[in-house]
Amino acid sequence: MPIDTGTLFVTDKRIVFIGTRQTRECLFDKLVGFHHTADGSTVFSVSNRQKATVVHYGSDLTGWFDFRLGLGFAHYRGDVATFIAELEADLAAIDAARPLVPMSA
Numbered sequence: 001m002p003i004d005t006g007t008l009f010v011t012d013k014r015i016v017f018i019g020t021r022q023t024r025e026c027l028f029d030k031l032v033g034f035h036h037t038a039d040g041s042t043v044f045s046v047s048n049r050q051k052a053t054v055v056h057y058g059s060d061l062t063g064w065f066d067f068r069l070g071l072g073f074a075h076y077r078g079d080v081a082t083f084i085a086e087l088e089a090d091l092a093a094i095d096a097a098r099p100l101v102p103m104s105a
Contacts (some may be wrong), residue, residue, distance in 0.1 A: 010068045010077035
């Protein structure tokens with residue numbers, strides 16, 4: 001059951017939700033873990049908070065959110081080059097699996 005609606009920001013230091021009734025912050029320094037759900041939500045566990053923070057963005061935005069969260073973490077950890085290399089490897093695998101175009105006679 002949603003308790004608020006608003007805007008979520010992912011930076012190189014934290015995730016911030018600014019809603020109409022409340023604001024939540026999940027600092028990467030205090031992040032214990034997170035997991036994605038099939039319905040397009042992410043549950044964040046933060047060491048300085050008893051209850052987890054759940055952000056629902058919908059299954060249509062799962063890839064969009066995963067990318068931005070990964071990019072934010074890469075900047076936080078200082079390994080953007082590794083993040084880019086993983087993306088390039090994923091693209092190469094997609095290109096390699098693409099069917100060949102038939103040659104014209």
